[in-house]
Amino acid sequence: MSYALGYLLPPLVWWSAQLGGGWFWLPVAALYVGVPIVDAIAAPNPLHPGAAAVVDLEHNPLFRLITWLWVPLHLFLVVWAVNLAATMPIGLAWAGLVVSVGSTGGAIGITFAHELVHRSGRFERVLGDVLLALVSYPHFATEHVHGHHRHVATPKDPATARFGEGFYRFLPRTVFGSIAHAWTIAREQQARRGRGAWHPANVMFRYGATLALTFAGVAWYWGTHALLFFVLQGIVAFVLLEGINYVEHYGLVRREEAPGKYERVAACHSWDSCHRVSNWLLINLARHADHHLIASRRYPALSSRDHAPQLPAGYATMLLLALVPPLWRKVMDRRVPRP
Secondary structure (H helix, E strand, O other): OHHHHHHHHHHHHHHHHHHHHHHHHHHHHHHHHHHHHHHHHHHOOOOOOOOHHHHHHHHHHHHHHHHHHHHHHHHHHHHHHHHHHOOOOOOOHHHHHHHHHHHHHHHHHHHHHHHHEEEEEEOHHHHHHHHHOOOOOOHHHHHHHHHHHHHOOOOOOOOOOOOOOOOOHHHHHHHHHHHHHHHHHHHHHHHHHOOOOOOOOOOOHHHHHHHHHHHHHHHHOOOOOHHHHHHHHHHHHHHHHHHHHHHHHHHOOEEEEOEEEOOOOOOHHOEOOOHHHHHHOOOOOOOOHHHHOOOOOOOHOOOOOOOEEOOOOOHHHHHHHHHHHHHHHHHHHHHHHOO
C-alpha cells in the first residue's frame, strides 16, 4: 500500500549503519534529495473521494494498522539506534545516525502521531503519546488538537507563520510558544473540572514525568553519550515538524470580525499540495485544508480542496526552500492571498 512508504526508512537506516562511514547519511539523502526529485517527476494526484468512498476509507482497518504497527517499529528503531550510538565516537557517522533517526521520527513518527492523537479512542491517543515521547515533544498532543486547530491563522496560534517571517525567527517562537500554549490549555482544562493548575491530574505533569523517566532510563542504562543522541534525534524530529507547520500556514490569516473573534476556518487558511510522493510518505498530511475543515476525518479519506492555496512543490521541497528565507520569500510571498 502506498501509505506504507515510510516503512522503508527504518530498514534503510539499518542498512546504512551496516555500510558505515558516510553511508549513515543515506536516509537523509533519500528524504531530502530523493523525495523532492520523485515528487517533481511524478504527476500530481488530486483526490476527490465521494461520500460512499469516504465512509469505506474511514472504516478500512488496513489503514489503521499502518499507523498502529509503526509504534513498535519506531520504538525498536530508537532503542537500536541509542544502543549503537552509545558505542560510536562522536563524528560524521554519529551525526548521520542522529539526523537519519531524527528525520524518520519527524517525517513519519510525528506524522503518524498527529493522526493518532486526533482520534477519539484512548488506545490510538496513547499510541500517539508514545511516538511523541520518543521525540521529546509530548505536549504537541494537547497544543495541536486543542490549540492549533482552534486558533490557526490567527495571532493566537504559535504554529502559524506570519507573512514575511523567516523560518529561523519562526522556530523559537513556535517551539517555546507551543509549550506555553499547551500549559495554558491544560490549566484551563483543570479549571473546568474545578481543579487548580498544579493538580496532579494536569496532563503537562504527565508529559514532564514521561520525559524525565525516559531521559533518566536512557542515561542509566546506556550512559550520557546515548542520552545526548536521544535528545538530539528528538530535536531533529521536532524541528522537522515545525518546518512542516511553517509550510502549512505561512502568511495565511483569518479575518477578525470583532475584537478577538475570527471568521470560521476555511479552505483558504491552509496550503494544500497534491504532490504524490509527499502525500504517500506523510499519509495525506499535505491535503491540509481538508484536515482543518474536518479534523476527525482519517487520513485516507482526506480530499484535495479546490479553494485552498496551492504549494508550488511537495512538502520535502518546500522544507528545503524554508531553510533559505530569501529564496522562500521570493517563491512564496507573491502567492500568499492578501486579506
